[in-house]
Amino acid sequence: MDRRQMKTRAAIFDALSTLLKHKKFEDVTVQDIIDEANIGRSTFYSHFETKDSLLEEMCDEMFKHVFSNDLSPEKSHDFSKDEKDISSQLTHVLWHIKDHSGNIKAIMNGESEKMFTGYFKKYLEDAFKEHIRHMPYGVPEDFKEQFIIGSFVETVKWWIANGLKMNPEEVVGNFLKMVIRV
């Protein structure tokens, strides 16, 4: 990929991130973005079809990071690599979110929250469908999946909206207390 393209793409992402800290996504105009990013109008449209497709690609990249299994050494939050149970995996995801909380908080305003939610659920389903399948409840499978994924995403959104005051371990701990038979 051409170096210029990469620079422009990064500048656009950065610009949107910055702007989202001051206003809601629906109030950000393409003009705002190209001013903040210092690029030409036609350049923006050669990279993204619309403002929404820009947001989509931003969310996708963000969740690729959040759900990546490779923690960089300094960010490793005391997990031995053989911990593979659902508890530590969920905690792992929440630590990533906390580490990127600046950008994620910005996205969680107005319209763009819906895109966040959509991508979050998609990635969670891929990652945890098997885990969920093994949880025994007396309800239909699709209901169970919907419930676990949905309630977890709602919990995380609540956690973010309230300023990430709890530790990821506490959030996951409380979540599992609500959801697991004791």
Add this chain to the structure above:
Amino acid sequence: MDRRQMKTRAAIFDALSTLLKHKKFEDVTVQDIIDEANIGRSTFYSHFETKDSLLEEMCDEMFKHVFSNDLSPEKSHDFSKDEKDISSQLTHVLWHIKDHSGNIKAIMNGESEKMFTGYFKKYLEDAFKEHIRHMPYGVPEDFKEQFIIGSFVETVKWWIANGLKMNPEEVVGNFLKMVIRV
């Protein structure tokens, strides 16, 4: 209130309901609404400041109905009036939603879904905060409330999105199985 105002207001609500069945809220223009409602442009703006405030008022009216405790005789779904437990109250709400599913399904597209969710949570909190307070779990109060309300709303949204195939009784039954200690 002037009869003309009432007629216009109703015409605007009907128009938006109709339009939402064919396209998403964000794709409906004020022009669409005034054409469908057969009113003048300035008339629309004398009733509502923006398209969004129209949606707000529509949602508010809708949930006033959904959470009203007086079922009309022919719509009463076999509840004796002394049933006051959380199960039958939730079921009651879901029957109302099912009865108004046409309009509610329409609102559950695109942007407007968020407003639905917001109002739904607000009304649920008011109605069930006391019930929830009496449920024993080993987690903080605010976490518990957030979890119960959030997971119920997600469950209802999932139910609606999948075509309301289950009966309200089944939905509430499965929900409580996930949430109540047995």
Add this chain to the structure above:
DNA sequence: AAAATATCGTACATTGTGTTCGATAAAATG
């Protein structure tokens, strides 16, 4: 019947979108 007021409808200013195109600058290629 008279006064009050809701609606009509047209016109208008404004804002944002997405496209086009020739000129310019920067990168890849050999």
Add this chain to the structure above:
DNA sequence: CATTTTATCGAACACAATGTACGATATTTT
């Protein structure tokens, strides 16, 4: 290094939607 390829610039443009203004008309209230 020279050449080709390609990304960016920037200004102009057509288009669509928003929200406002106002005099004329119709309907309701008193």
